[in-house]
Amino acid sequence: MTPEKLKSPSRRADAARNREKILAAAREAFADPEVEVSMAEVARRAGVGMATLYRNFPGRRELLEALYVEVVDGILAAAEAGEGEPAGERLTAWLLQFLDFSTAKRQLVAELLSVDEDSRAVFNQNRARVLAAGEPLLAAAQASGEVRAELSLAQVLELVIAVGKIRGEKEFVEPILAATLDGLRPPD
Amino acid sequence: MTPEKLKSPSRRADAARNREKILAAAREAFADPEVEVSMAEVARRAGVGMATLYRNFPGRRELLEALYVEVVDGILAAAEAGEGEPAGERLTAWLLQFLDFSTAKRQLVAELLSVDEDSRAVFNQNRARVLAAGEPLLAAAQASGEVRAELSLAQVLELVIAVGKIRGEKEFVEPILAATLDGLRPPD
Numbered sequence: 004m005t006p007e008k009l010k011s012p013s014r015r016a017d018a019a020r021n022r023e024k025i026l027a028a029a030r031e032a033f034a035d036p037e038v039e040v041s042m043a044e045v046a047r048r049a050g051v052g053m054a055t056l057y058r059n060f061p062g063r064r065e066l067l068e069a070l071y072v073e074v075v076d077g078i079l080a081a082a083e084a085g086e087g088e089p090a091g092e093r094l095t096a097w098l099l100q101f102l103d104f105s106t107a108k109r110q111l112v113a114e115l116l117s118v119d120e121d122s123r124a125v126f127n128q129n130r131a132r133v134l135a136a137g138e139p140l141l142a143a144a145q146a147s148g149e150v151r152a153e154l155s156l157a158q159v160l161e162l163v164i165a166v167g168k169i170r171g172e173k174e175f176v177e178p179i180l181a182a183t184l185d186g187l188r189p190p191d
Numbered sequence: 192m193t194p195e196k197l198k199s200p201s202r203r204a205d206a207a208r209n210r211e212k213i214l215a216a217a218r219e220a221f222a223d224p225e226v227e228v229s230m231a232e233v234a235r236r237a238g239v240g241m242a243t244l245y246r247n248f249p250g251r252r253e254l255l256e257a258l259y260v261e262v263v264d265g266i267l268a269a270a271e272a273g274e275g276e277p278a279g280e281r282l283t284a285w286l287l288q289f290l291d292f293s294t295a296k297r298q299l300v301a302e303l304l305s306v307d308e309d310s311r312a313v314f315n316q317n318r319a320r321v322l323a324a325g326e327p328l329l330a331a332a333q334a335s336g337e338v339r340a341e342l343s344l345a346q347v348l349e350l351v352i353a354v355g356k357i358r359g360e361k362e363f364v365e366p367i368l369a370a371t372l373d374g375l376r377p378p379d
Binding site: 154157158175179182187 | 339341342345346349350353354356357359366370371373374376379
C-alpha cells in the first residue's frame with residue numbers, strides 16, 4: 004500500500020471520496036433497524052470493492068463507530084450555530100437539534116453494543132464531547148436568567164431524551180416537548 | 192359450593208380474609224420481576240390450599256388482573272385526597288402518587304401481557320378510570336391559572352411517566368422531576 008503522504012493529490016481526493024461514499028451508503032443502510040446489513044451490502048451500495056471498504060473500515064465495528072462519531076460531530080456543530088441570539092433561545096434550538104440527532108444515535112448505539120460491549124468507552128468519550136459543547140450554552144442561558152439554575156446539562160439532556168421517547172401522533176407529542184422546553188424557564 | 196348469600200356472616204368474612212391473604216401474598220411475590228412465581232407458590236405464601244386459591248382466582252391472569260385493578264384503585268383514591276388545598280398543589284401531589292403507583296403497575300402490565308395479549312382491554316378500561324379521576328384535578332388547576340392550559344391530562348401523564356423512567360441516583364433524578372412539575376406552571 005502506498006503511504007498517504009506519497010500519494011498524488013488526485014489519489015488522495017479519490018480516497019476521501021471513497022470514504023465518504025462508504026459512510027453515506029452505511030448511514031442509509033443502517034437507518035432501518037429491522038434489516039441486518041452485511042459489509043458486502045454496504046460495499047455494493049457504495050459502489051466500491053470489498054478491498055476498498057476494508058482498507059477504510061477493517062470491520063463492522065469501525066464503520067459503526069465512524070457513523071456514530073459523525074452524528075456526535077453534528078451535535079457539536081449545532082452548538083456553534085445561532086451566535087448572537089438570546090442565550091435561552093440558542094440553548095432551546097440546540098436541544099431540539101440534539102434530539103433529532105439522538106434518534107439516529109440511539110440506533111447506532113444499539114448496533115454497536117450488539118457488535119461489542121466494549122463500545123461503552125466510545126460512548127463515554129463522545130458523551131463528554133457533547134457535554135463540553137453544550138455546557139457554555141446552558142451556562143449562558145442560566146446566567147442571563149432564561150433557564151432555571153438548578154439543573155445541570157446532564158439533567159437537561161436526560162429530560163429532553165425522556166420526552167423525545169414519548170410515542171404518539173405529532174399533535175400529541177410536540178406540545179409536550181414545547182411545554183417541557185418552555186418549563187425550563189425559571190419560576191418568577 | 193354454597194352460594195354466597197346462603198353462607199353465614201363468619202364464612203363470608205373468612206372468604207374475604209382468604210382473598211385478601213392471597214392478594215397480599217401475590218403482591219409481594221410478583222414484586223420481584225426476576226422471579227417467575229407459580230400459583231402453588233402464591234398459595235403456599237398465602238397459607239391457603241390450592242382449591243381456595245383457584246376458587247378465588249381461576250388462573251394467573253385473573254390474579255394479575257385483580258392486582259392491577261388494586262393499583263389503579265389506589266391511583267383513584269389518591270385523587271380524592273387533599274380536598275381544599277390549592278388546585279395546583281393537589282394536582283402535583285396526585286401526579287407524584289400516580290408515578291409511585293405506576294412503577295408497580297408497569298410490572299403487572301408486563302406480566303399480564305406475557306400471559307395474554309388480550310389484556311389490552313383491561314388496560315384501556317383502567318386507563319379510562321385514571322383519566323376520569325384526574326381530569327377534574329387538572330381542570331381545576333388550569334382554571335385557577337396554576338397549570339399551563341395547553342396540555343391534556345393524557346399529555347401530562349405521559350410527561351410524568353417519561354421523566355419517571357429516567358435512571359440514576361436520587362440526587363440526579365429528583366430535581367429533574369421537580370423542575371418538570373414546576374415547569375407545568377403557565378408562563379407569565
